[in-house]
Amino acid sequence: MIRRFLHALRRILRSAEPYRRERVCVTAGMHYFFFNRCGPVNGSLLRRNTHRLEKGLIMRPRRDVFALDYIEETVQAYRAAVEASQRGEPSLPPEQLQWTHDVLDEYFAVTASHPKIDPLRELFGRLPEPLRPMPEPLIPYSRDLASPAPVGYEQLAALALRRRSVRWFLPQPVPRDLIDKAILVAAQSPSACNRQPFVFHIFDEPELVRKVASIPYGVIGYEHQIPVIVVLVGQLRNFFDARDRHLIYIDGALAAMSFILALETLGLSSCCINWPDLPDRERKLAELLQLEPDERPVMLIALGYPDPEGLVPRSVKKPLNLLRSYNFE
Numbered sequence: 001m002i003r004r005f006l007h008a009l010r011r012i013l014r015s016a017e018p019y020r021r022e023r024v025c026v027t028a029g030m031h032y033f034f035f036n037r038c039g040p041v042n043g044s045l046l047r048r049n050t051h052r053l054e055k056g057l058i059m060r061p062r063r064d065v066f067a068l069d070y071i072e073e074t075v076q077a078y079r080a081a082v083e084a085s086q087r088g089e090p091s092l093p094p095e096q097l098q099w100t101h102d103v104l105d106e107y108f109a110v111t112a113s114h115p116k117i118d119p120l121r122e123l124f125g126r127l128p129e130p131l132r133p134m135p136e137p138l139i140p141y142s143r144d145l146a147s148p149a150p151v152g153y154e155q156l157a158a159l160a161l162r163r164r165s166v167r168w169f170l171p172q173p174v175p176r177d178l179i180d181k182a183i184l185v186a187a188q189s190p191s192a193c194n195r196q197p198f199v200f201h202i203f204d205e206p207e208l209v210r211k212v213a214s215i216p217y218g219v220i221g222y223e224h225q226i227p228v229i230v231v232l233v234g235q236l237r238n239f240f241d242a243r244d245r246h247l248i249y250i251d252g253a254l255a256a257m258s259f260i261l262a263l264e265t266l267g268l269s270s271c272c273i274n275w276p277d278l279p280d281r282e283r284k285l286a287e288l289l290q291l292e293p294d295e296r297p298v299m300l301i302a303l304g305y306p307d308p309e310g311l312v313p314r315s316v317k318k319p320l321n322l323l324r325s326y327n328f329e
């Protein structure tokens, strides 16, 4: 009993250290956010505010005047982005610049005259038009619901059943275009305010795969035959407040699931690998990947062509009644 108590006490005392390191990363992220450490353009602020404007535009009924508390910072940030791109400096990707432009254009077209909005409408009108990589205006639209969903429930359920964590792979290279295709599906995942605060770092060069795979604990015994290893890294620079510090994990995990299912449709299999919050592991991975102070690994994913002779654990799932409740029942 005493031994158990001392063991628990040691663990509890040691748990202060991961929280301290998390605080350092969250603070570093806020520093990036507020002091433009990523360049003159705050892409995260623009993504969030453009998204908020779109939500205002789709309200039913729509208000004549909205976004008063953030329209100025949005126009100013957009202006900085346009000017940076004109000078040939790093700015927003063209499609995002067009999205913000088109949403602001729509906002100023539908909002009523207001002392706060009118000067900004005028300023926006004076700014040069960005390039238009997309022919259509990138503003709220009606989805085509005339045809049924392209994938039926039975197919999706079958895909979910087929996907299993696979740890044994064929010694066969994985074409990068397949991984990219899976990332494109992952990119369609929801994320809080559409910020997508993560990057997939992919390693397919055997020496690098070996180095990365040697860092987490979870691959012991099968690390030597992983063809590709992905490190999903969250970027806390997307957030202005510690209240959002969990979003790198939530948004990252949602994207990871889409990525994993997409891999499966492409004949590839994968296994998530836990990222333990341990100081020596964090340091090693941060050094190898040259992570910025606000960047934190969310998880790793091993992937490749599955070895048909490799077994997969049965991993029986919880029954429905343990996974959900309706109205407290």
Ligand SMILES: Cc1cc2nc3c(=O)[nH]c(=O)nc-3n(C[C@H](O)[C@H](O)[C@H](O)COP(=O)(O)O)c2cc1C
Pocket: 163, 164, 165, 166, 167, 217, 218, 219, 271, 272, 273, 274, 275, 299, 312, 313, 315
């Ligand atoms: C966040 C996360 C971390 C995981 N970490 C590891 C790991 O370190 N090593 C491993 O072999 N499997 C790991 N797994 C795979 C799980 O063991 C597996 O998903 C679970 O047993 C269910 O099996 P299934 O994926 O085949 O349904 C992880 C899965 C998740 C989602």
